[in-house]
Amino acid sequence: MSIERDLVFPGKLYERIRRHLITPDGNEAAAILFCRDAMPVRARLLVIDAVLIPHGLCADRRPDFISWPGEFLSDAIDRAEEEGLSLILIHSHPGGYFSFSKTDDESDKLAIGSIFGGWSGDVPNAGHGSAIMVGSGQIRARLYNADLKSRPIGRVIVAGDNIAIWRSGDPDAAPPMAFGSGMTERLKQLHACIVGVSGTGSIIAEQAARMGFGKLTLIDFDRVEHKNLNRILNSCHADADHGRRKVEMFADAVARFRPDISITVVPENIFSRDAVVAAAQADVLFSCVDSSEGRQIADLIARAFMIPLIDMGVTIPTRRLPSGGAAIVEVMGRIDYVQPLGATLADRGVYTPASLRAEYLARIDPEAFAAEQREGYIKGAPEEAPSVIALNMRAASAAMLECVARLFPYRHDGNGEYARTVFALADGDEEHRGEDAFEITDTRDVGRGAASPLLGLPALG
Structure with a gap:
């Protein structure tokens, strides 16, 4: 039985292809x-380049x-055969x-047949295929095996400023109105992954x-x-008394109001x-972690498999008063939307080689690590159980609204x-920055997929 694959385009590459295919002369x-x-x-074909x-x-x-x-x-054919790629015309x-x-x-029959006929090595498992694009930019695609029997590609996905998903056989290309x-x-057709199910992640x-992800x-x-x-x-004293896994606690809570949802729990570190x-x-x-290493792995997953990534963080910097107490300098939150071929979290300075090295050294020196963790949300005023749920909700709400804006565009000036x-609540400010505000350092790993070692990290095999 053939596996139904998705076809995924990075938004920037898709736009280059669209401008070439949809021409003013109407031909x-x-x-x-x-x-x-x-x-x-993952059963998906990642479009990494185009002629x-x-x-x-x-x-x-x-x-x-x-x-x-x-x-x-x-x-x-020469390039695809050398790199083990599938071709789609x-x-x-x-x-x-x-x-x-x-x-x-x-x-x-002629063109795809000539690809298979001119192929001297092992034929890609996905085969090769063809696709059409109409004036709206919507794409329909199919794959062929070596016997030239075709099968439809299940979904065509564009991960760019907007996230477009076109399902095979679905004539309604336009996304429905947001919030309806x-x-x-x-959303029942879509799959969300939340890395870190704690302060922002549980929200x-x-x-x-509740919004409807399937x-x-x-x-x-x-x-x-x-x-x-x-x-x-959704956490309670009984969960803490028994030391329940956060993911299992949360999955049980969701099942009580969404019995139709499919939930996969992974009670492991994201490094596994x-x-x-x-x-x-x-x-x-969704990246809801507070470590540089966790964000790096989320960044690498998004790049390798061309998955849109939303990362968030909150912080409350303080200053010391002459009396020895502390005062709030700012109450801040950050939401980053990362798309394939766009600026990564590393490009944006969310994590750096220095911060990654510091966390590595912290594992070697547990006392230093403990001190770092005690700083937590409120920098300069350590709190064991900080009362930050309102701030977490503000950031998590903005992050989910960012997801909605990409899937069901509602902004008047685009994304x-x-x-x-x-956002800075003490000053009452909110600042937005576009892709052009960040320098993109390297895109070679975008769309590497499952190439060994996984994510380019030998520890993952």
């Missing part, structure tokens, strides 16, 4: 997609027909016909479950303690292979200028 245009299979971790066939070199371009030079395909249907025509079927019943129904998980994956190795009860939703594989199944990834949101 068809073509491109070749290079795709990496994320199996065995845009120059319009002027096409032998014939009409509103319902295109013929382009074969040497482009020959060169693409995509062209536009300017007239809006959102299906494969008989001409497309006949052309595929249509959004709830659409994110609560929102995700699947949740909860990752956290820790247990409920009495000092957590003032900020972890099982946790990484579980997180890689999601459509959107491009909201790569980062920082």
Whole structure:
């Protein structure tokens, strides 16, 4: 039985392809997609590059027909075979016909047949395929095996400023209006992963479950303690008395009001292979951890499998008073939306080589680590059980609204200028920064998928 795969585009690459395929002259245009299979971790093809066939070199371009030079395909086969990639041949249907025509079927038999025929090594497990794009930018795609039998690609996903998801056979391409019943129904088809189910994470998980996400994956190795009860939703004294796993406690709570939801609990550290594989199944990834190492792993998962990532954090810096007491300098929260081929959390300075090294050294020196942890939320005024649930809710609400804005766009000025949101409650300020505000240092690992070692980390195998 064939596995149904998704086809995933980074938003920036998709826009480059769309501008090439949808042309002012109203004629068809073509491109070749290079795709990496994320199996065995995830059933999705990751579009890592594209060759845009120059319009002027096409032998014939009409509103319902295109013929382009074969040497482009020959060169693409050489590269794909060397790198173990699948090829998908995509062209536009300017007239809006959102299906494969008989001409497309006949052309595929020749073009896809020539790919398999010219392949000298092992054929990719996913095979090769074809796709069409209509004027709205919506894409329909299919894959072929070596016998030239086709099967539809289940979903086409674009992870960019907006997150577009087009399901095979679903004629309604436009997302429903945000905050309505249509959004709830659409969310039932989606899978969210929450890494860290504590202060902000429990609030994110609560929102995700009540808003309608069909699947949740909860990752956290820790247990409920009495000092957590003032900020972890659904936790109670019995959970702390028995040292229940946070993920198990929360999954039981959700089941009481959402019996239809599918929940996967991973009571492990995000550094484990099982946790990484579980997180890689999601459509959107929420990073609700307070360590640099945890954020780095979330960053790497999002890059490798082209999953949109939302990271959040809160802090309350203080200053010392002459009397020896402490006073609040600011009450702050930060939300970052990270897209494939965009600026990573590392690019944005959320974690740095220095902070990663410090945490590594802290593991070697437990006393130093304990001192660091005691600083916690309120810098300069250690608190064992800080009363920060209101601040956590403010940040977690903003983070979930960011997710809604990407899936069901509602902003009047679009999402491009909201790569980062920082709020400062003491000053009453809120600042937004776009993707252009950050320097992107390296994109080579984007779409690496399940390549060994997993995430490029030998410890994960």
